[in-house]
Amino acid sequence: MRTTPVAVTAALVAALTLTACSGESGDDTAKSSTESADSADSANDKSTACKADQFGIDFGPSSAAPAAGDTGTIPVTLTNQGASCTLDGIPDADVYAGDTSWAVSPDKAATATKLTMAKDQAVTFTITYVRGVAGDAKKAAAVDTVKFTLPGDSAPQSYKWPDAEVAVKSGDQLDMTVGPFLPAGD
Structure with missing residues (x-):
């Protein structure tokens, strides 16, 4: 005791x-x-943030706007070829016409999403634009390059712009948006 x-x-x-x-x-x-x-x-x-170098990336094919004032789209499909990772937000995108660049605004109706990507899983996002008037520098930008970065990554992915000129909303903004990540179809 x-x-x-x-x-x-x-x-x-x-x-x-x-x-x-x-x-x-x-x-x-x-x-x-x-x-x-x-x-x-x-x-x-x-x-766990996804990095572009772990994806197979398909840029396009586009659904080109046929005439000035019409809307066109460019789908971007990302297929995870690496370990599980997370996409959280909306891609940042910029377009270039020679030395001039414009930031592409997120689609106002889009909601940022958080997706966990397993190996071989695919998602897509869309760049939507309005075609501008050919040859009118005040109403259209002769875009030649589009670059985007994934949320949480700093490596820009660069592609040749596949379509016609883009309508100008104002001097520093084009009539185009980038949408959220959505699961790709089977």
Whole structure:
């Protein structure tokens, strides 16, 4: 019977000694554990972001706008050829006409999505544009290149613009949008 109080007392002294040596109270230790878990979650989110180099990318074929004022679309299909990863958001896209560039606005009706991509899974997004008036620099831009980056990736993917000129909304904005990621058909 006498050993029980001695064992409890020894355990209590050891616990108090360790707490005093660490310089942390129980609250700080709990806080540090929470911060470590938050950091681990952030690291996991960053490490699972999809990178363009793990995808097979099919740009087009386009559904070209036949005349000025008509709408055309260019689908972009991404097939995951690597490990599981996450696409979270809408792709960033820019178009170029020589040295001039324009950011492509996200489709206002689009909702950013978060998709976990398994190996061999495919998604698509669409670039939609309005065809401009040929030869009128105030109403159309002779786009020659489109570049996009995936959310969480910094490597731009560059493609030759496959269609006619794009209508100008204002000096710094073309009449075009980029849509969200959607699961590709079977």
